[in-house]
Amino acid sequence: MSDLYREIIIDHYKKPRNFGKLKNPDFHGGEDNLVCGDRVEIFLKLNKQKKVEGVKWQGEGCALSQASASLLSEMLMGKSLAELKKTGNKHILKIVGENLNPSRQKCATLSIEALKKALS
Amino acid sequence: MFSPENIRRDFPILSRQINGKPLVYLDNAATSQKPRIVLKAMDDFQRQHNANVHRGIYTLSEEATELYETARQKVAKFINAKTSEEIIFTRNATESINLVALTWARQNLEKGEEILTTEMEHHSNIVPWQILAKEKGLKLNFLPTIPEKGILDLSKLANLLSSKTKLVCIGHISNLLGTINPIEKIIEQAHKIGAKVLVDGCQAVPHLPVDVQKINADFYAYSGHKMLGPTGIGVLWARKDLLETIEPIIGGGDMIKSVTKQKSIWNDLPWRFEAGTPNIVGVIGLGAAIDYLNQVGMRNVWEHEKKFVEYLLPKLKAIKGIKVFGIPEVSKNRGAIFSFWLEGMHPHDLASLFDEEGLCIRAGHMCAQVMLEAYGKPAAARVSFYLYNTLEEADKFLAAIERAKKVFNL
Numbered sequence: 279m280s281d282l283y284r285e286i287i288i289d290h291y292k293k294p295r296n297f298g299k300l301k302n303p304d305f306h307g308g309e310d311n312l313v314c315g316d317r318v319e320i321f322l323k324l325n326k327q328k329k330v331e332g333v334k335w336q337g338e339g340c341a342l343s344q345a346s347a348s349l350l351s352e353m354l355m356g357k358s359l360a361e362l363k364k365t366g367n368k369h370i371l372k373i374v375g376e377n378l379n380p381s382r383q384k385c386a387t388l389s390i391e392a393l394k395k396a397l398s
Numbered sequence: 399m400f401s402p403e404n405i406r407r408d409f410p411i412l413s414r415q416i417n418g419k420p421l422v423y424l425d426n427a428a429t430s431q432k433p434r435i436v437l438k439a440m441d442d443f444q445r446q447h448n449a450n451v452h453r454g455i456y457t458l459s460e461e462a463t464e465l466y467e468t469a470r471q472k473v474a475k476f477i478n479a480k481t482s483e484e485i486i487f488t489r490n491a492t493e494s495i496n497l498v499a500l501t502w503a504r505q506n507l508e509k510g511e512e513i514l515t516t517e518m519e520h521h522s523n524i525v526p527w528q529i530l531a532k533e534k535g536l537k538l539n540f541l542p543t544i545p546e547k548g549i550l551d552l553s554k555l556a557n558l559l560s561s562k563t564k565l566v567c568i569g570h571i572s573n574l575l576g577t578i579n580p581i582e583k584i585i586e587q588a589h590k591i592g593a594k595v596l597v598d599g600c601q602a603v604p605h606l607p608v609d610v611q612k613i614n615a616d617f618y619a620y621s622g623h624k625m626l627g628p629t630g631i632g633v634l635w636a637r638k639d640l641l642e643t644i645e646p647i648i649g650g651g652d653m654i655k656s657v658t659k660q661k662s663i664w665n666d667l668p669w670r671f672e673a674g675t676p677n678i679v680g681v682i683g684l685g686a687a688i689d690y691l692n693q694v695g696m697r698n699v700w701e702h703e704k705k706f707v708e709y710l711l712p713k714l715k716a717i718k719g720i721k722v723f724g725i726p727e728v729s730k731n732r733g734a735i736f737s738f739w740l741e742g743m744h745p746h747d748l749a750s751l752f753d754e755e756g757l758c759i760r761a762g763h764m765c766a767q768v769m770l771e772a773y774g775k776p777a778a779a780r781v782s783f784y785l786y787n788t789l790e791e792a793d794k795f796l797a798a799i800e801r802a803k804k805v806f807n808l
Binding site: 288292314316339340341382385 | 805
Protein backbone atom coordinates (compact mmCIF):
# COMPACT_ATOMS: atom_id res chain seq x y z
CA MET A 279 0.00 0.00 0.00
CA SER A 280 2.92 2.30 0.66
CA ASP A 281 6.35 2.10 -1.00
CA LEU A 282 8.12 3.31 2.09
CA TYR A 283 6.04 1.93 4.92
CA ARG A 284 6.04 -1.72 4.04
CA GLU A 285 4.78 -4.27 6.52
CA ILE A 286 8.22 -4.94 7.93
CA ILE A 287 8.64 -1.27 8.91
CA ILE A 288 5.21 -0.96 10.48
CA ASP A 289 5.71 -4.28 12.27
CA HIS A 290 9.04 -3.27 13.81
CA TYR A 291 7.69 0.19 14.67
CA LYS A 292 4.69 -1.22 16.48
CA LYS A 293 6.50 -4.20 18.01
CA PRO A 294 10.08 -3.06 18.52
CA ARG A 295 12.49 -5.97 19.10
CA ASN A 296 15.11 -5.81 21.87
CA PHE A 297 13.55 -2.67 23.29
CA GLY A 298 14.87 -1.59 26.69
CA LYS A 299 18.10 -1.06 28.61
CA LEU A 300 21.06 -3.30 29.53
CA LYS A 301 22.66 -3.12 32.94
CA ASN A 302 26.46 -2.74 32.84
CA PRO A 303 26.77 -2.67 29.04
CA ASP A 304 30.20 -2.93 27.42
CA PHE A 305 29.16 -0.29 24.94
CA HIS A 306 26.49 2.36 25.27
CA GLY A 307 25.70 5.45 23.22
CA GLY A 308 22.90 7.49 21.76
CA GLU A 309 22.11 9.99 19.08
CA ASP A 310 19.42 12.65 18.62
CA ASN A 311 17.96 14.11 15.49
CA LEU A 312 17.29 17.62 16.71
CA VAL A 313 15.19 18.55 13.71
CA CYS A 314 12.40 16.10 14.49
CA GLY A 315 13.05 15.04 18.06
CA ASP A 316 13.99 11.44 17.15
CA ARG A 317 16.26 9.66 19.62
CA VAL A 318 17.95 6.25 19.65
CA GLU A 319 20.12 4.81 22.42
CA ILE A 320 21.97 1.49 22.06
CA PHE A 321 23.34 -0.88 24.73
CA LEU A 322 25.70 -3.76 23.83
CA LYS A 323 27.19 -6.60 25.83
CA LEU A 324 29.97 -8.88 24.51
CA ASN A 325 30.81 -12.45 25.55
CA LYS A 326 34.29 -13.88 26.18
CA GLN A 327 34.83 -14.41 22.48
CA LYS A 328 34.19 -10.70 22.04
CA LYS A 329 30.97 -11.28 20.18
CA VAL A 330 27.66 -9.55 20.89
CA GLU A 331 25.59 -11.57 23.32
CA GLY A 332 23.22 -8.84 24.42
CA VAL A 333 21.58 -5.96 22.52
CA LYS A 334 19.02 -3.52 23.80
CA TRP A 335 17.93 -0.17 22.50
CA GLN A 336 15.47 2.49 23.45
CA GLY A 337 14.24 5.65 21.83
CA GLU A 338 11.37 7.63 20.45
CA GLY A 339 10.47 9.23 17.17
CA CYS A 340 9.22 8.45 13.70
CA ALA A 341 8.54 4.98 12.34
CA LEU A 342 11.65 5.00 10.16
CA SER A 343 14.05 5.80 12.98
CA GLN A 344 12.45 3.38 15.43
CA ALA A 345 11.90 0.48 13.02
CA SER A 346 15.46 0.88 11.75
CA ALA A 347 16.81 0.67 15.28
CA SER A 348 14.77 -2.45 15.90
CA LEU A 349 15.99 -4.04 12.65
CA LEU A 350 19.57 -3.07 13.46
CA SER A 351 19.35 -4.61 16.91
CA GLU A 352 18.47 -7.96 15.35
CA MET A 353 21.35 -7.60 12.93
CA LEU A 354 23.94 -6.99 15.63
CA MET A 355 23.47 -10.16 17.67
CA GLY A 356 26.47 -12.47 17.44
CA LYS A 357 28.68 -9.96 15.62
CA SER A 358 32.34 -9.50 16.46
CA LEU A 359 33.72 -6.10 17.40
CA ALA A 360 35.33 -5.80 13.98
CA GLU A 361 32.01 -6.60 12.33
CA LEU A 362 30.23 -4.06 14.53
CA LYS A 363 32.64 -1.38 13.41
CA LYS A 364 31.95 -2.20 9.79
CA THR A 365 28.19 -1.91 10.19
CA GLY A 366 27.16 1.20 8.32
CA ASN A 367 24.30 3.03 6.63
CA LYS A 368 24.19 0.67 3.66
CA HIS A 369 23.29 -2.26 5.87
CA ILE A 370 20.18 -0.57 7.20
CA LEU A 371 19.20 1.19 3.98
CA LYS A 372 19.27 -2.16 2.18
CA ILE A 373 16.32 -3.22 4.31
CA VAL A 374 14.50 0.08 4.86
CA GLY A 375 14.85 1.46 1.37
CA GLU A 376 17.67 2.79 -0.78
CA ASN A 377 15.61 5.51 -2.46
CA LEU A 378 14.91 7.58 0.63
CA ASN A 379 15.32 11.31 0.27
CA PRO A 380 18.18 12.83 2.32
CA SER A 381 16.03 14.00 5.23
CA ARG A 382 14.41 10.59 5.65
CA GLN A 383 17.79 8.85 5.27
CA LYS A 384 18.81 10.67 8.42
CA CYS A 385 15.86 9.11 10.24
CA ALA A 386 16.66 5.64 8.94
CA THR A 387 20.35 5.82 9.83
CA LEU A 388 19.97 7.42 13.26
CA SER A 389 20.54 4.02 14.90
CA ILE A 390 23.80 3.61 12.94
CA GLU A 391 24.93 6.97 14.33
CA ALA A 392 23.97 5.76 17.80
CA LEU A 393 25.99 2.59 17.24
CA LYS A 394 29.03 4.61 16.16
CA LYS A 395 28.71 6.74 19.30
CA ALA A 396 28.46 3.61 21.41
CA LEU A 397 31.63 2.15 19.89
CA SER A 398 33.65 5.36 20.02
CA MET B 399 -15.78 36.54 -10.02
CA PHE B 400 -13.21 34.77 -7.82
CA SER B 401 -12.46 31.30 -9.06
CA PRO B 402 -9.58 29.20 -7.71
CA GLU B 403 -9.82 27.04 -10.86
CA ASN B 404 -9.04 30.08 -13.03
CA ILE B 405 -6.35 31.23 -10.65
CA ARG B 406 -4.65 27.82 -10.77
CA ARG B 407 -4.08 28.23 -14.51
CA ASP B 408 -1.80 31.18 -13.75
CA PHE B 409 0.58 29.01 -11.72
CA PRO B 410 2.67 26.72 -13.96
CA ILE B 411 3.89 24.55 -11.07
CA LEU B 412 0.36 23.53 -10.12
CA SER B 413 0.11 21.32 -13.20
CA ARG B 414 3.08 19.28 -12.01
CA GLN B 415 2.84 15.67 -10.93
CA ILE B 416 4.58 14.39 -7.82
CA ASN B 417 5.07 10.62 -7.58
CA GLY B 418 2.61 10.22 -10.42
CA LYS B 419 -0.12 12.23 -8.67
CA PRO B 420 -1.24 15.84 -9.20
CA LEU B 421 0.66 18.20 -6.92
CA VAL B 422 -1.41 19.35 -3.94
CA TYR B 423 0.57 22.16 -2.37
CA LEU B 424 -0.46 22.75 1.24
CA ASP B 425 2.65 24.38 2.68
CA ASN B 426 1.81 27.99 1.91
CA ALA B 427 2.80 29.24 5.34
CA ALA B 428 6.35 28.19 4.44
CA THR B 429 6.36 29.69 0.96
CA SER B 430 3.90 30.33 -1.85
CA GLN B 431 3.96 29.34 -5.51
CA LYS B 432 4.52 31.96 -8.23
CA PRO B 433 2.12 33.07 -10.94
CA ARG B 434 3.26 33.47 -14.52
CA ILE B 435 3.24 37.29 -14.39
CA VAL B 436 5.80 37.26 -11.57
CA LEU B 437 8.07 34.90 -13.49
CA LYS B 438 7.61 36.98 -16.63
CA ALA B 439 8.28 40.30 -14.91
CA MET B 440 11.59 39.01 -13.59
CA ASP B 441 12.51 37.41 -16.89
CA ASP B 442 11.57 40.53 -18.88
CA PHE B 443 13.63 42.70 -16.60
CA GLN B 444 16.73 40.61 -17.11
CA ARG B 445 16.19 40.29 -20.85
CA GLN B 446 15.18 43.88 -21.55
CA HIS B 447 16.04 46.33 -18.79
CA ASN B 448 18.92 44.93 -16.75
CA ALA B 449 21.20 47.61 -15.32
CA ASN B 450 22.13 48.75 -11.85
CA VAL B 451 19.76 51.17 -10.13
CA HIS B 452 20.39 54.75 -8.98
CA ARG B 453 23.64 54.84 -10.96
CA GLY B 454 23.76 55.49 -14.64
CA ILE B 455 22.62 58.34 -16.78
CA TYR B 456 21.94 55.98 -19.64
CA THR B 457 18.48 54.82 -20.66
CA LEU B 458 18.81 51.28 -19.40
CA SER B 459 19.77 52.36 -15.88
CA GLU B 460 16.94 54.89 -15.82
CA GLU B 461 14.53 52.11 -16.78
CA ALA B 462 15.87 49.81 -14.08
CA THR B 463 15.60 52.55 -11.46
CA GLU B 464 12.10 53.43 -12.59
CA LEU B 465 10.96 49.79 -12.36
CA TYR B 466 12.62 49.30 -9.00
CA GLU B 467 11.14 52.42 -7.42
CA THR B 468 7.70 51.85 -8.96
CA ALA B 469 7.68 48.46 -7.27
CA ARG B 470 8.50 50.17 -3.97
CA GLN B 471 5.48 52.40 -4.43
CA LYS B 472 3.30 49.36 -5.06
CA VAL B 473 4.59 47.78 -1.86
CA ALA B 474 3.89 50.98 0.07
CA LYS B 475 0.39 51.31 -1.30
CA PHE B 476 -0.38 47.64 -0.67
CA ILE B 477 -0.03 48.08 3.09
CA ASN B 478 -1.16 51.73 3.05
CA ALA B 479 2.16 53.23 4.12
CA LYS B 480 2.10 57.04 4.16
CA THR B 481 5.04 57.22 1.80
CA SER B 482 7.36 54.82 -0.01
CA GLU B 483 10.23 56.31 2.01
CA GLU B 484 8.97 54.04 4.79
CA ILE B 485 9.62 50.87 2.76
CA ILE B 486 13.03 49.27 3.20
CA PHE B 487 13.88 46.21 1.15
CA THR B 488 15.66 43.37 2.93
CA ARG B 489 16.36 39.72 2.19
CA ASN B 490 13.36 38.42 4.11
CA ALA B 491 11.24 39.17 7.18
CA THR B 492 13.90 37.66 9.41
CA GLU B 493 16.39 40.22 8.15
CA SER B 494 13.78 42.96 8.59
CA ILE B 495 13.37 42.07 12.26
CA ASN B 496 17.12 41.76 12.74
CA LEU B 497 17.58 45.16 11.12
CA VAL B 498 15.38 46.73 13.80
CA ALA B 499 17.28 44.81 16.49
CA LEU B 500 20.66 45.94 15.16
CA THR B 501 19.67 49.57 14.57
CA TRP B 502 16.79 51.17 16.45
CA ALA B 503 16.76 48.72 19.37
CA ARG B 504 20.54 48.59 19.76
CA GLN B 505 20.76 52.38 19.57
CA ASN B 506 17.91 53.11 21.98
CA LEU B 507 17.70 50.38 24.61
CA GLU B 508 19.85 50.57 27.73
CA LYS B 509 21.01 47.94 30.20
CA GLY B 510 18.20 46.71 32.44
CA GLU B 511 15.45 47.75 30.03
CA GLU B 512 13.00 45.20 28.69
CA ILE B 513 11.68 43.75 25.47
CA LEU B 514 8.36 41.92 25.45
CA THR B 515 7.75 39.19 22.89
CA THR B 516 5.22 36.34 23.05
CA GLU B 517 5.31 32.57 23.44
CA MET B 518 3.52 32.27 20.11
CA GLU B 519 6.29 33.79 18.01
CA HIS B 520 8.24 32.35 15.13
CA HIS B 521 11.92 31.93 16.03
CA SER B 522 12.68 34.99 13.91
CA ASN B 523 10.85 37.15 16.46
CA ILE B 524 12.59 35.57 19.46
CA VAL B 525 16.22 34.86 18.56
CA PRO B 526 17.22 38.39 17.42
CA TRP B 527 15.96 39.70 20.77
CA GLN B 528 17.85 37.03 22.69
CA ILE B 529 21.05 38.04 20.89
CA LEU B 530 20.46 41.72 21.60
CA ALA B 531 19.45 41.08 25.21
CA LYS B 532 22.70 39.21 25.78
CA GLU B 533 24.76 41.92 24.15
CA LYS B 534 23.14 44.86 25.94
CA GLY B 535 22.07 43.31 29.24
CA LEU B 536 18.36 43.61 28.47
CA LYS B 537 15.57 41.49 29.88
CA LEU B 538 13.46 39.52 27.42
CA ASN B 539 9.94 38.80 28.63
CA PHE B 540 7.35 36.51 27.07
CA LEU B 541 3.63 37.16 27.00
CA PRO B 542 2.12 33.75 27.80
CA THR B 543 -0.55 31.97 25.80
CA ILE B 544 -3.61 29.94 26.64
CA PRO B 545 -2.57 26.85 24.65
CA GLU B 546 -5.93 25.07 24.54
CA LYS B 547 -7.54 28.17 23.06
CA GLY B 548 -4.55 29.03 20.90
CA ILE B 549 -4.58 32.66 21.99
CA LEU B 550 -2.36 35.10 23.82
CA ASP B 551 -3.17 35.54 27.50
CA LEU B 552 -3.99 39.25 27.45
CA SER B 553 -4.79 39.21 31.16
CA LYS B 554 -1.01 39.03 31.73
CA LEU B 555 -0.21 41.97 29.45
CA ALA B 556 -0.62 44.81 31.93
CA ASN B 557 1.78 43.15 34.39
CA LEU B 558 4.43 42.66 31.74
CA LEU B 559 4.28 46.21 30.45
CA SER B 560 6.22 48.62 32.65
CA SER B 561 8.17 51.83 32.30
CA LYS B 562 11.17 49.57 31.58
CA THR B 563 9.48 48.01 28.52
CA LYS B 564 10.84 49.76 25.43
CA LEU B 565 9.81 47.38 22.69
CA VAL B 566 6.97 44.91 22.13
CA CYS B 567 7.38 42.30 19.36
CA ILE B 568 4.35 40.39 18.23
CA GLY B 569 3.17 38.25 15.35
CA HIS B 570 0.09 39.40 13.44
CA ILE B 571 -1.03 35.83 12.63
CA SER B 572 0.57 32.74 14.20
CA ASN B 573 2.44 30.56 11.70
CA LEU B 574 1.68 27.50 13.85
CA LEU B 575 -1.93 28.10 14.87
CA GLY B 576 -3.41 30.55 12.38
CA THR B 577 -4.55 32.71 15.29
CA ILE B 578 -5.09 36.37 14.48
CA ASN B 579 -3.66 38.30 17.39
CA PRO B 580 -5.39 41.45 18.69
CA ILE B 581 -2.41 43.56 17.68
CA GLU B 582 -4.24 46.89 17.66
CA LYS B 583 -5.27 46.43 21.27
CA ILE B 584 -1.75 45.41 22.29
CA ILE B 585 -0.22 48.31 20.36
CA GLU B 586 -2.54 50.76 22.08
CA GLN B 587 -1.52 49.50 25.51
CA ALA B 588 2.17 49.39 24.62
CA HIS B 589 2.08 52.95 23.32
CA LYS B 590 0.46 54.13 26.56
CA ILE B 591 3.61 53.24 28.46
CA GLY B 592 5.82 54.63 25.71
CA ALA B 593 7.03 51.34 24.18
CA LYS B 594 7.48 50.89 20.46
CA VAL B 595 5.88 47.92 18.71
CA LEU B 596 7.23 45.65 15.98
CA VAL B 597 4.75 43.40 14.18
CA ASP B 598 5.77 40.25 12.28
CA GLY B 599 3.25 40.26 9.45
CA CYS B 600 4.55 37.26 7.46
CA GLN B 601 1.31 35.28 7.70
CA ALA B 602 -0.95 38.34 7.40
CA VAL B 603 0.12 40.46 4.42
CA PRO B 604 -0.20 37.60 1.89
CA HIS B 605 -3.69 36.70 3.10
CA LEU B 606 -5.76 39.71 4.14
CA PRO B 607 -5.84 43.48 3.66
CA VAL B 608 -3.26 45.11 5.96
CA ASP B 609 -3.26 48.82 6.76
CA VAL B 610 -0.14 49.79 8.70
CA GLN B 611 -1.50 53.26 9.47
CA LYS B 612 -4.67 51.84 10.98
CA ILE B 613 -2.73 49.21 12.93
CA ASN B 614 -0.52 52.04 14.19
CA ALA B 615 2.58 49.87 14.74
CA ASP B 616 6.07 51.34 14.65
CA PHE B 617 7.71 48.55 12.67
CA TYR B 618 6.06 45.96 10.42
CA ALA B 619 8.04 43.13 8.79
CA TYR B 620 7.07 40.64 6.09
CA SER B 621 8.45 38.46 3.31
CA GLY B 622 7.86 38.59 -0.44
CA HIS B 623 8.06 34.86 -1.12
CA LYS B 624 5.01 34.04 0.98
CA MET B 625 2.88 36.40 -1.15
CA LEU B 626 3.56 35.00 -4.63
CA GLY B 627 6.85 36.88 -4.98
CA PRO B 628 10.33 35.37 -5.30
CA THR B 629 12.59 34.34 -2.43
CA GLY B 630 15.29 36.74 -1.30
CA ILE B 631 13.12 39.81 -0.93
CA GLY B 632 11.64 41.04 2.32
CA VAL B 633 10.14 44.28 3.55
CA LEU B 634 10.59 46.39 6.61
CA TRP B 635 8.05 49.13 7.03
CA ALA B 636 8.87 51.68 9.71
CA ARG B 637 7.39 55.05 10.58
CA LYS B 638 9.31 57.79 8.82
CA ASP B 639 9.87 59.86 11.95
CA LEU B 640 11.45 56.81 13.59
CA LEU B 641 13.59 55.94 10.58
CA GLU B 642 14.96 59.47 10.59
CA THR B 643 16.42 58.91 14.06
CA ILE B 644 18.17 55.63 13.22
CA GLU B 645 21.80 55.25 12.25
CA PRO B 646 22.40 52.72 9.47
CA ILE B 647 24.23 49.48 10.30
CA ILE B 648 25.39 48.38 6.86
CA GLY B 649 27.61 50.83 5.01
CA GLY B 650 28.61 50.95 1.37
CA GLY B 651 27.40 52.15 -1.97
CA ASP B 652 23.97 53.67 -2.54
CA MET B 653 23.42 54.44 1.17
CA ILE B 654 25.53 57.60 1.08
CA LYS B 655 25.32 61.04 -0.49
CA SER B 656 29.03 61.69 -0.30
CA VAL B 657 32.14 60.06 1.08
CA THR B 658 35.40 61.69 2.12
CA LYS B 659 38.32 60.26 4.05
CA GLN B 660 36.97 61.89 7.19
CA LYS B 661 33.30 61.03 7.04
CA SER B 662 30.28 60.10 4.99
CA ILE B 663 26.91 61.74 4.65
CA TRP B 664 24.00 59.33 4.61
CA ASN B 665 21.60 59.15 1.73
CA ASP B 666 17.90 59.99 2.13
CA LEU B 667 15.29 57.49 3.23
CA PRO B 668 14.85 54.67 2.44
CA TRP B 669 18.13 54.12 0.56
CA ARG B 670 20.13 54.88 3.71
CA PHE B 671 19.27 51.35 4.81
CA GLU B 672 19.87 49.61 1.49
CA ALA B 673 23.64 49.50 1.06
CA GLY B 674 25.05 47.85 -2.03
CA THR B 675 23.30 46.67 -5.17
CA PRO B 676 19.87 45.55 -4.03
CA ASN B 677 17.86 42.53 -5.13
CA ILE B 678 16.45 44.39 -8.12
CA VAL B 679 14.96 41.31 -9.76
CA GLY B 680 13.36 40.27 -6.49
CA VAL B 681 11.80 43.69 -5.97
CA ILE B 682 10.39 43.68 -9.48
CA GLY B 683 9.00 40.18 -8.91
CA LEU B 684 7.39 41.34 -5.68
CA GLY B 685 5.86 44.30 -7.49
CA ALA B 686 4.31 41.93 -10.02
CA ALA B 687 3.04 39.69 -7.20
CA ILE B 688 1.31 42.71 -5.70
CA ASP B 689 -0.24 43.56 -9.08
CA TYR B 690 -1.58 40.01 -9.19
CA LEU B 691 -2.96 40.09 -5.65
CA ASN B 692 -4.55 43.49 -6.26
CA GLN B 693 -6.22 42.16 -9.35
CA VAL B 694 -7.67 39.23 -7.41
CA GLY B 695 -8.47 41.48 -4.46
CA MET B 696 -7.26 40.82 -0.94
CA ARG B 697 -10.82 40.68 0.38
CA ASN B 698 -11.48 37.82 -2.03
CA VAL B 699 -8.30 36.03 -1.00
CA TRP B 700 -9.32 36.24 2.65
CA GLU B 701 -12.92 35.16 1.99
CA HIS B 702 -11.63 32.18 0.02
CA GLU B 703 -9.29 31.09 2.80
CA LYS B 704 -12.09 31.31 5.35
CA LYS B 705 -13.86 28.56 3.42
CA PHE B 706 -11.12 26.14 4.51
CA VAL B 707 -11.65 27.10 8.13
CA GLU B 708 -15.38 26.49 7.81
CA TYR B 709 -15.13 23.35 5.68
CA LEU B 710 -11.99 21.59 6.82
CA LEU B 711 -11.54 22.41 10.48
CA PRO B 712 -14.69 20.64 11.77
CA LYS B 713 -13.89 17.58 9.65
CA LEU B 714 -10.27 17.49 10.78
CA LYS B 715 -11.21 17.85 14.44
CA ALA B 716 -13.69 14.99 14.11
CA ILE B 717 -11.08 12.43 12.95
CA LYS B 718 -10.31 9.96 15.69
CA GLY B 719 -6.76 10.35 16.99
CA ILE B 720 -6.29 13.86 15.59
CA LYS B 721 -5.54 16.73 17.91
CA VAL B 722 -5.63 20.14 16.25
CA PHE B 723 -3.43 22.59 18.17
CA GLY B 724 -4.97 25.74 19.58
CA ILE B 725 -8.40 26.36 18.22
CA PRO B 726 -9.35 29.94 19.03
CA GLU B 727 -12.75 30.55 20.55
CA VAL B 728 -13.91 32.49 17.53
CA SER B 729 -12.79 29.79 15.19
CA LYS B 730 -14.04 31.49 12.03
CA ASN B 731 -11.82 34.48 12.49
CA ARG B 732 -8.49 32.77 11.89
CA GLY B 733 -6.06 32.06 9.13
CA ALA B 734 -6.25 28.85 7.10
CA ILE B 735 -3.29 27.29 8.94
CA PHE B 736 -3.91 24.08 10.86
CA SER B 737 -1.30 22.26 12.93
CA PHE B 738 -2.11 18.87 14.30
CA TRP B 739 -0.87 15.64 15.81
CA LEU B 740 -2.09 12.19 14.82
CA GLU B 741 -1.78 9.80 17.74
CA GLY B 742 0.41 6.80 16.93
CA MET B 743 2.25 8.45 14.07
CA HIS B 744 5.14 10.87 13.91
CA PRO B 745 4.48 13.93 11.68
CA HIS B 746 7.46 13.01 9.50
CA ASP B 747 5.92 9.65 8.69
CA LEU B 748 2.67 11.40 7.89
CA ALA B 749 4.45 13.86 5.58
CA SER B 750 6.27 11.00 3.80
CA LEU B 751 3.02 9.14 3.23
CA PHE B 752 1.37 12.32 1.97
CA ASP B 753 4.28 12.86 -0.39
CA GLU B 754 3.56 9.48 -1.99
CA GLU B 755 0.12 10.96 -2.83
CA GLY B 756 1.53 14.22 -4.20
CA LEU B 757 0.55 16.22 -1.12
CA CYS B 758 3.05 18.71 0.33
CA ILE B 759 2.56 19.30 4.03
CA ARG B 760 4.95 20.59 6.64
CA ALA B 761 6.20 18.42 9.47
CA GLY B 762 8.52 19.56 12.21
CA HIS B 763 8.58 22.35 14.74
CA MET B 764 7.56 25.13 12.30
CA CYS B 765 10.20 27.42 13.85
CA ALA B 766 7.82 27.79 16.78
CA GLN B 767 9.37 25.50 19.38
CA VAL B 768 8.33 27.68 22.32
CA MET B 769 4.66 27.42 21.35
CA LEU B 770 4.88 23.75 20.40
CA GLU B 771 6.31 22.96 23.83
CA ALA B 772 3.01 24.09 25.34
CA TYR B 773 1.31 21.21 23.53
CA GLY B 774 3.86 18.69 24.79
CA LYS B 775 4.88 17.49 21.33
CA PRO B 776 8.32 17.56 19.69
CA ALA B 777 6.82 18.19 16.28
CA ALA B 778 3.57 18.79 14.46
CA ALA B 779 2.09 18.35 11.02
CA ARG B 780 0.79 21.51 9.39
CA VAL B 781 -1.34 22.34 6.38
CA SER B 782 -1.78 25.91 5.19
CA PHE B 783 -3.96 27.10 2.33
CA TYR B 784 -3.84 29.94 -0.18
CA LEU B 785 -5.84 31.47 -2.99
CA TYR B 786 -5.13 28.66 -5.48
CA ASN B 787 -6.16 25.80 -3.18
CA THR B 788 -9.53 24.14 -3.68
CA LEU B 789 -11.95 22.36 -1.38
CA GLU B 790 -11.30 19.29 -3.53
CA GLU B 791 -7.69 19.45 -2.35
CA ALA B 792 -8.93 19.70 1.23
CA ASP B 793 -10.83 16.47 0.60
CA LYS B 794 -7.69 14.84 -0.81
CA PHE B 795 -5.92 15.83 2.36
CA LEU B 796 -8.62 14.23 4.51
CA ALA B 797 -8.49 11.08 2.38
CA ALA B 798 -4.71 10.96 2.76
CA ILE B 799 -5.10 10.97 6.55
CA GLU B 800 -7.43 7.98 6.31
CA ARG B 801 -4.93 6.18 4.09
CA ALA B 802 -2.09 6.95 6.50
CA LYS B 803 -4.12 5.54 9.37
CA LYS B 804 -4.69 2.36 7.37
CA VAL B 805 -1.00 1.93 6.54
CA PHE B 806 -0.17 2.31 10.22
CA ASN B 807 -3.10 0.13 11.35
CA LEU B 808 -4.49 2.95 13.46
